[in-house]
Amino acid sequence: xxxxxxxxxxxxxxxxxxxxxxxxxxxxxxxxxxxxxxxxxxxxxxxxxxxxxxxxxxxxxxxxxxxxxxxxxx
Amino acid sequence: xxxxxxxxxxxxxxxxxxxxxxxxxxxxxxxxxxxxxxxxxxxxxxxxxxxxxxxxxxxxxxxxxxxxxxxxxxxxxxxxxxxxxxxxxxxxxxxxxxxxxxxxxxxxxxxxxxxxxxxxxxxxxxxxxxxxxxxxxxxxxxxxxxxxxxxxxxxxxxxxxxxxxxxxxxxxxxxxxxxxxxxxxxxxxxxxxxxxxxxxxxxxxxxxxxxxxxxxxxxxxxxxxxxxxxxxxxxxxxxxxxxxxxxxxxxxxxxxxxxxxxxxxxxxxxxxxxxxxxxxxxxxxxxxxxxxxxxxxxxxxxxxxxxxxxxxxxxxxxxxxxxxxxxxxxxxxxxxxxxxxxxxxxxxxxxxxxxxxxxxxxxxxxxxxxxxxxxxxxxxxxxxxxxxxxxxxxxxxxxxxxxxxxxxxxxxxxxxxxxxxxxxxxxxxxxxxxxxxxxxxxxxxxxxxxxxxxxxxxxxxxxxxxxxxxxxxxxxxxxxxxxxxxxxxxxxxxxxxxxxxxxxxxxxxxxxxxxxxxxxxxxxxxxxxxxxxxxxxxxxxxxxxxxxxxxxxxxxxxxxxxxxxxxxxxxxxxxxxxxxxxxxxxxxxxxxxxxxxxxxxxxxxxxxxxxxxxxxxxxxxxxxxxxxxxxxxxxxxxxxxxxxxxxxxxxxxxxxxxxxxxxxxxxxxxxxxxxxxxxxxxxxxxxxxxxxxxxxxxxxxxxxxxxxxxxxxxxxxxxxxxx
Numbered sequence: 001x002x003x004x005x006x007x008x009x010x011x012x013x014x015x016x017x018x019x020x021x022x023x024x025x026x027x028x029x030x031x032x033x034x035x036x037x038x039x040x041x042x043x044x045x046x047x048x049x050x051x052x053x054x055x056x057x058x059x060x061x062x063x064x065x066x067x068x069x070x071x072x073x074x
Numbered sequence: 075x076x077x078x079x080x081x082x083x084x085x086x087x088x089x090x091x092x093x094x095x096x097x098x099x100x101x102x103x104x105x106x107x108x109x110x111x112x113x114x115x116x117x118x119x120x121x122x123x124x125x126x127x128x129x130x131x132x133x134x135x136x137x138x139x140x141x142x143x144x145x146x147x148x149x150x151x152x153x154x155x156x157x158x159x160x161x162x163x164x165x166x167x168x169x170x171x172x173x174x175x176x177x178x179x180x181x182x183x184x185x186x187x188x189x190x191x192x193x194x195x196x197x198x199x200x201x202x203x204x205x206x207x208x209x210x211x212x213x214x215x216x217x218x219x220x221x222x223x224x225x226x227x228x229x230x231x232x233x234x235x236x237x238x239x240x241x242x243x244x245x246x247x248x249x250x251x252x253x254x255x256x257x258x259x260x261x262x263x264x265x266x267x268x269x270x271x272x273x274x275x276x277x278x279x280x281x282x283x284x285x286x287x288x289x290x291x292x293x294x295x296x297x298x299x300x301x302x303x304x305x306x307x308x309x310x311x312x313x314x315x316x317x318x319x320x321x322x323x324x325x326x327x328x329x330x331x332x333x334x335x336x337x338x339x340x341x342x343x344x345x346x347x348x349x350x351x352x353x354x355x356x357x358x359x360x361x362x363x364x365x366x367x368x369x370x371x372x373x374x375x376x377x378x379x380x381x382x383x384x385x386x387x388x389x390x391x392x393x394x395x396x397x398x399x400x401x402x403x404x405x406x407x408x409x410x411x412x413x414x415x416x417x418x419x420x421x422x423x424x425x426x427x428x429x430x431x432x433x434x435x436x437x438x439x440x441x442x443x444x445x446x447x448x449x450x451x452x453x454x455x456x457x458x459x460x461x462x463x464x465x466x467x468x469x470x471x472x473x474x475x476x477x478x479x480x481x482x483x484x485x486x487x488x489x490x491x492x493x494x495x496x497x498x499x500x501x502x503x504x505x506x507x508x509x510x511x512x513x514x515x516x517x518x519x520x521x522x523x524x525x526x527x528x529x530x531x532x533x534x535x536x537x538x539x540x541x542x543x544x545x546x547x548x549x550x551x552x553x554x555x556x557x558x559x560x561x562x563x564x565x566x567x568x569x570x571x572x573x574x575x576x577x578x579x580x581x582x583x584x585x586x587x588x589x590x591x592x593x594x595x596x597x598x599x600x601x602x603x604x605x606x607x608x609x610x611x612x613x614x615x616x617x618x619x620x621x622x623x624x625x626x627x628x629x630x631x632x633x634x635x636x637x638x639x640x641x642x643x644x645x646x647x648x649x650x651x652x653x654x655x656x657x658x659x660x661x662x663x664x665x666x667x668x669x670x671x672x673x674x675x676x677x678x679x680x681x682x683x684x685x686x687x688x689x690x691x692x693x694x695x696x697x698x699x700x701x702x703x704x705x706x707x708x709x710x711x712x713x714x715x716x717x718x719x720x721x722x723x724x725x726x727x728x729x730x731x732x733x734x735x736x737x738x739x740x741x742x743x744x745x746x747x748x749x750x751x752x753x754x755x756x757x758x759x760x761x762x763x764x765x766x767x768x769x770x771x772x773x774x775x776x777x778x779x780x781x782x783x784x785x786x787x788x789x790x791x792x793x794x795x796x797x
Binding site: 022024025026027028029030031032034035036037042043045046047048049050052055056057058059060061062063066 | 141142144176177179180183299331334335338339342343346350356357359362363366370371372375376460463464465467468469471575576577578579580581
């Protein structure tokens with residue numbers, strides 16, 4: 001399954017699983033990145049990292065390495 | 075005003091960042107708001123009073139903005155303690171929660187957590203002017219959330235009386251914990267273990283006066299979720315927890331605990347199913363997206379970024395200059411006035427040089443602090459500061475610094491004091507402290523006069539070489555600061571990078587409210603004056619005393635008084651007075667300390683005179699020059715002073731060779747670049763970290779670094795045949 005770091009820009013995808021160590025994963029879940037949530041990578045920062053994503057109508061900056069822990073279904 | 079008492083209702087104001095909480099707080103409390111710090115940490119504590127009805131007033135505590143109550147950072151811990159009413163916080167009678175009408179489901183997550191704990195909640199629905207027709211129906215939302223929902227526009231004060239009335243009504247209701255998850259049998263057993271270990275004052279029975287098992291369950295779940303296993307790796311900010319509770323959590327925990335994710339998922343499921351459908355449509359973010367297309371653009375975005383940062387830097391560096399000069403002149407004038415009125419004497423000296431000079435050395439920071447916070451407040455409120463972190467994250471992260479560390483480090487070129495205050499824009503303590511530890515390495519404007527003097531007096535060569543050397547000093551400071559950040563983040567335990575997600579919200583662009591910006595600017599500045607200012611003043615007085623006492627000439631020195639009396643000309647009289655001042659200083663405690671330092675600094679090429687200068691420079695680096703002026707008996711001197719340059723050039727060692735060679739000059743500049751020769755910086759770090767450990771660490775590592783590098787430069791240069 002692709003991760004949030006790999007999907008094409010602008011196309012919505014659905015979160016399937018959040019990986020990574022316990023505290024890290026729980027943090028992402030608490031921010032609302034739970035399975036079933038629609039996410040979209042809006043753009044990539046000029047230096048290639050981090051990514052700008054949209055979740056529940058809000059926009060966030062997330063590092064590429066962290067986005068790679070989030071499995072999504074396009 | 076009514077007097078504070080235990081019977082007075084206690085309210086807390088909670089909410090996510092960027093939901094207009096500060097504006098609402100300001101509108102609700104008006105001029106009664108007071109800003110201070112939570113004891114022991116530097117999270118701002120804001121309190122004010124709200125008039126509920128007739129003569130009933132309540133205390134309103136503004137909490138730091140948080141997305142959840144997970145207690146990973148000190149801000150979240152504060153919010154959690156205040157909402158529950160433990161760890162020194164009063165038990166709140168009601169919690170006012172800001173919910174962003176443009177992102178209802180997301181911002182209601184915090185509300186669910188508060189309700190589980192048994193808090194009485196009132197919702198202030200903010201940003202309704204932005205959500206416009208997408209705003210959910212407050213009544214339907216209230217019915218769903220089980221609490222009163224009042225739409226407010228703090229800017230126009232619309233909805234505020236209704237909100238206050240809703241708070242007053244909510245205070246009369248019973249506490250009923252409400253949860254959207256159910257514990258499985260396995261989780262149930264573990265919750266009971268932890269519940270039994272809750273300290274007595276934490277239980278609902280103690281806090282609310284009624285036993286609410288569901289509320290205790292929520293607290294136990296919180297403990298299970300937030301307290302990391304000892305083996306679980308480093309966490310952000312350590313929680314100070316009762317030992318019995320920590321042990322209970324450890325027995326009830328398993329290394330990777332999917333079971334505990336379930337309540338989080340259940341909350342979101344409920345929010346997505348029930349609450350999200352009340353939002354009538356997606357809020358239009360097209361304006362923000364359009365602006366972002368420019369401001370985050372590969373080329374235009376960076377150009378815009380450079381432009382904004384240049385303006386910020388210029389304002390700190392140059393625009394504040396007239397104001398700084400004004401403050402300087404004001405206090406000099408005041409000193410002269412007092413001296414004129416009181417006549418010469420020890421008390422006059424104390425008042426003029428110690429106290430008035432000391433207050434001046436505090437006030438002189440004010441123009442830059444005001445300007446920097448005016449900028450920061452504006453950039454933060456309009457949403458650009460979050461973009462700075464986004465743009466800079468890649469570069470700053472490679473040194474394990476936060477993207478937001480960029481602005482403080484840039485400000486460090488002007489002055490470390492406002493720059494250290496600006497580290498507050500970062501959420502995590504670790505990021506703040508790491509930035510504070512490297513900001514003082516940046517070439518601040520107080521180092522410039524020292525470099526100018528040393529280069530002009532001691533470095534031979536054309537203008538171009540001298541100019542290049544100056545540029546080199548700037549580059550050197552940037553490189554050392556970045557390397558130092560990297561090294562410290564790898565070696566100093568509390569500064570090590572944590573593996574927690576780095577999510578930054580990029581809020582929609584909004585017009586800042588000037589009143590909020592100005593209020594914040596004034597709050598920060600007055601806090602600086604109150605808290606750091608007093609320390610700086612104290613240090614100035616001590617330093618003054620060190621260089622002013624004892625007020626006697628050493629034995630065997632000529633009788634200056636008689637000689638000045640007999641001096642044939644005004645010029646001769648002046649030079650005699652200068653010589654006398656030089657001898658007095660050399661004989662002062664500070665002067666003797668300079669002598670005592672000589673063995674320690676002679677390997678760097680410095681003699682005791684430089685030693686005295688270094689001690690004087692502790693007040694502020696540029697004081698090095700005026701102190702040297704006195705030591706060399708050339709009277710008042712600045713970096714352009716020709717007599718001082720001559721004196722430095724012509725100074726001889728006892729063996730007749732030149733005392734200050736170009737190599738000594740280079741070593742001296744390196745020393746000034748790296749040493750923490752600044753009591754104000756240390757005072758501010760002391761204040762901002764709320765500990766003695768960090769300023770001591772800062773001073774120690776910078777001094778050691780300065781000594782070692784200067785030693786290598788000086789001794790290495792000599793080995794290579796430079797003198």
